[in-house]
Amino acid sequence: MTSTALESQLVVGAILFALGMIGFLTRRNLILIVLSTELMLHGVSLNLTAFGRYHGNPQGQVFTIFVLTIAACEAGLALSLILTLYQRRKSLDVFLWGNLGEEDLPILSGGGATPPSKVVDPNADLPHLIPAGAAPKSPATKA
Amino acid sequence: MFDWLKPNDVLWLIPAAPLLACLWIVVVGHVVRRQYAHRPVVVAIAISTALSYHLLLNVVPTGFVERDHGAHAETAAAHEHAEHVDSDTPADAEHPDVPEAHTHAADASGPTAISTTLYEWIRIGSEASPTLSIPVKLRADAMTALMLVMVTTVSLLVAVFASGYMKGDPGYPRFFASIALFVFSMCMLVLAGNFLLMFVFWEAVGLCSYLLIGFWFKKPSAAAAAKKAFVVNRIGDFGFILGVFLIWVTFDTLDFDVLFANPLAIRAIVSQQPEIFTFICMLLFVGAIGKSAQFPLHVWLPDAMEGPTPVSALIHAATMVTAGVYLVARCTPFFILAPKAQMFVAGIGAVTALIAAITALTQYDLKRVLAYSTVSQLGYMFMALGAAGAGTNLATLAVTFAMFHMFTHAFFKAVLFLSAGSVMHSMGDVIDMRRFSGLRSVLPITHITFLAGALALAGFPLLSGFWSKDEILSIVFEATKGTQLHSIKVMFPFTNYHWVIEFTTGTYYTLILGVGLLASLMTAFYTFRAYFMTFWGEQKFPEEAGHHPHDAPPAMAIPLLILGVAALIVGGIAGPTHLYGNYLAQTPGLPAGDHLQPNMLMMGISSVLAILGIGLAYVCYVATPAIARDMKSSMSPLHAFSQSGLMLDYLYLRFVVLPLRLLAQIAEFFDRWVIDVIVDCFGFVPGLFGAILRPIHSGYVQNYAMVMLIGLVVCLVSVLRVLAGTL
Amino acid sequence: MKWSTENGALLVPLALGWLAIWWLLPREKGRSRILGGLIGVAALLALQVTLLPPAGNVVRDGMFYLFGGAAILSGGLMITDKNPVFAALWFAVSTLSVCGLFLVNSAPFLSAATIIVYAGAIVVTFLFVIMLAQQSGAANYDHRAVQPVMASVLSFVLLGSLLFALQEWGGIDGKASDEARANQFVSLEGTVQANVFSQPPGTNKAEIGSMRVLGRSLFSDYLYVVELAGTVLLIATIGAIAIAPRRSQGTL
Secondary structure: OOHHHHHHHHHHHHHHHHHHHHHHHHOOEHHHHHHHHHHHHHHHHHHHHHHHHHHOOOHHHHHHHHHHHHHHHHHHHHHHHHHHHHHHHOOOEHHHHOOOOOOOOOOOOOOOOOOOOOOOOOOOOOOOOOOOOOOOOOHHHHO | OOOOOOHHHHOOHHHHHHHHHHHHHHHHHOOOOHHHOHHHHHHHHHHHHHHHHHHHHHHHHHHOOOOOHHHHHHHHHHHHHHHHHHHHOOOOOHHHHHHHHHHHHHHHOOOOOEEEEEEEEEEEEOOOOEEEEEEEEEEEOHHHHHHHHHHHHHHHHHHHHHHHHOOOOOOHHHHHHHHHHHHHHHHHHHHEOEHHHHHHHHHHHHHHHHHHHHHHOOOHHHHHHHHHHHHHHHHHHHHHHHHHHHHHHHHOOOEHHHHHHOHHHHHHHHHHOOOHHHHHHHHHHHHHHHHOOOOOOOOHHHHHHHOOHHHHHHHHHHOHHHHHHHHHHHOHHHHOOOHHHHHHHHHHHHHHHHHHHHHHOOOOEHHHHHHHHHHHHHHHHHHHHHHHHHOHHHHHHHHHHHHHHHHHHHHHHHHHHHHHHHHHHHOOOOOEHHHOEOOOOOOHHHHHHHHHHHHHHHOOOOOHHHHHHHHHHHHHHHHOOOOOEEEEEEEOOOOOOEEEEEEEHHHHHHHHHHHHHHHHHHHHHHHHHHHHHHHOOOOEOOHHHOOOOOOOOHHHHHHHHHHHHHHHHHHHHHOOOOHHHHHHOOOOOOOOOOOOOOOHHHHHHHHHHHHHHHHHHHHHHHHOHHHHHHHHHHOHHHHHHHHOOOOHHHHHHHHHHHHHHHHHHHHHHHHHHHHHHHHHHHHHHHHHHHHHHHHHOOOOHHHHHHHHHHHHHHHHHHHHHHHHOOO | OHHHHHOHHHHHHHHHHHHHHHHHOOOOOOOOHHHHHHHHHHHHHHHHHHHOOOOOOHHHHHHHHHHHHHHHHHHHHHHHOOOHHHHHHHHHHHHHHHHHHHHHOOOHHHHHHHHHHHHHHHHHHHHHHHHHHOOOOOOHHHHOOOOHHHHHHHHHHHHHHHHHHHHHHOOHHHHHHOHHHHHHHOOOOOOOOOOOOOOOOOOOHHHOOOHHHHHHHHHHOOHHHHHHHHHHHHHHHHHHHHHOOOOOOOOO
């Protein structure tokens, strides 16, 4: 085992990690964001196995197995969350979920978000909270 | 162990029982068994009543002094001396001398009050010699005991009545909790051993009054009336607390025992500052004006009739409004040193009696008639209290007669109000006398009790009101013998012209006596006007009454009958036999006085006036109702003037309320456009920072991840620069 | 300036790679994907010349270049593809390539397990969800990238730092002959505390990736961790069931 093999593997792992990060940062599709993180995990796994081989012990691979386990958990949970989010808004756009502010404040960033036309009432099944600071609308005026 | 004769075991239980009942209802009773909320209150007030009678008959007399003939003779001699001085010396010189004459007599063998200190409420300064020490001290003397008996007895009967009257009201437990709180506060007010404690419970009864006037708080008129009563009372209370401050500044103590039983200290003060008592008494009397609804602060009492009728009977006729009379009576040792203040008291009382009587003549609301009558009778009591301004020898009698009128008035006014409540109850809460008449046969019990109360109030011979009112008129008659000369200088502003009115005490009191007699005639008239309009004439019900008006149920009828009997006879039992007067004379601090022989002239006049008033009312409203109608149409401006309460409410609205409202609007403008703008500027700064920083918190996970990446890159590049040593 | 000429071998492939990624990132107006791909390949070739020299073993080197190049290229295509279905498929290719690299790293079990878990389960599930959610084809949000310039530049700066570190201290390009400098970077004696069931590490390199060695290590040295990982899996299962929408309520 020459050291060159190790470093080459590390270079590939780093490139995969960087690519995954770019994907995570630039894509707007929720599923692709999760997939990008998986790509980053691949880069890390590659590092681990390369070091395991370099040191000649199984710990790198054992750790990769654990990474695999956690990745599976993460993927399952992420998918179920994405499904839930999708069902609320009928879209996988991450920009639809950026509303941290109160209802009556203007949205100052993320201007690229365009709500899909299919959505009838995006907040229909969300609990409606009274926005802090603003006076609650009385049901009488609403009716 | 519990010793029934030890004051500290008896005194605290009297207020404690209703307080416990109140707490019980507030905590438990308004949830559990709501419809039985009256029971703990009635039981608690019954305990208080029993203990009050025990106090009256057994406990307080332990402090009494046997006034043997020798002492009496000495006192009489002192009196003669005092009168002698009174008639001979000029006004200013007599002040130091008169108390001296009395102090010697009183010091030798004065009755003592019993008292118990529960705990120290306020202490400023060291423990040994505090600058200000306010203990919660209960104190009872003869005046307290008599007052307590009256308060608890009427409260008990009214509470029983209310358990029937208020049945089915959604606020039933709240009503009885307020009543219990009121009885507690009133007992504490009467038992208070110093001025500050008295002030605290003076406010507490005001609070209960507010709560109970506004009991039906969803009714706008009730809420407004409660607010009016509260605000008007504040004006009087402000005077009271100023008086208390002045007392403390002058005497360094607020304790009744020290203030009233140690006249030597008072004498020293008087010789230095002879006018100080006038100020103190005037300020205290301002408090009494507010609480006892005297002119010009009487406007709250008629509106207070918006409350439930038992409340009107208990608080606004029998007990709370008499607190002012009690205060002035309690402070008699001060008032005898301030004849001018006493004359002022008498004058205010006379004006109030006259104004209220005139207003009552034309009211159509049955309860309002009674309310104005209460104001008028309270004016009588102050008239009596002020009569001592003619000479200190009249002081004890003045207090006795005022308190006695208060005592009888409590009974017959309570029965009148409760009967009015019974009428309301059966007429479906209609109280306008034009809408019903001829209830004699429908409500026989109510009719009898109302008649009893009305006769007593009108001063029909040999009934309660006759005795007490007659005594008041006789004491004022005595006062007309005063010869001291007074002068009032009326200055015209911006000119040098002034006008001096000179009059003697006698002239002044003659005027007051005339007013009293006139008011007495009007009292008889308006009382029986209300009686005839309600119970005589053709039988007529409002539609709210339903098909079959029924008389009072037993829970209401029994208190009515008891009070009715009491209204008839209690004056005759306690008045002419001097039971009341002798007992009250044992109050410490009251100068010793002798009995006034029954004044046959006054008796005759007042009997004639009462019968004349009743007869006039009969003629006008039963025999030939056309007379009343003609008089009303021929004197309609006067009628309207009287009906509007001499336009006092209008004047208050015009000259007090509207300017204040204008001021409030100016303040609101200033607040909104000056202060709010400044505050908004401060609020704008963090908002500006927030607006700058808000884009960072976009809510998008990728922006946050980007920030993390920036941090990571910065760290990594820095580490690499250090490690490589280049770059 | 001197620094940039000295490190030109590193900067050129990085710059080319950034250009390729920036060119390929999704936009409203499409660009030639072939051109971008060519730039990317050029960047990889430049990198190979400077940073990935062949180790000497022809089979190993061949497999490494094949799988490594495929992993990087398919990764790049995955993150830049406008169609999420294709992106998921590119991810599957990338995963398979990484599994090939695992094989090169003598981890056959891990390779097989990753293929089964990722390609067999995760990617299929993702595809399933994508197809359910995007029956009408690519949505407009797949045609736009968030902060493309900043994200790619920063990521490449990070990558450049890593590669620079590897170049400086990783022993590439003959600099690693100095063992002392290499030891700053990787510790050769990094092993866990041995226990009775464990074997001395690295005795037989052929056995490192075998099931026997892996299983022995897993169920002796990492027994508690295995239990914990199982618990985490169970919790995640329960969580996924609880979070995922009910069929009766939703459309999915």
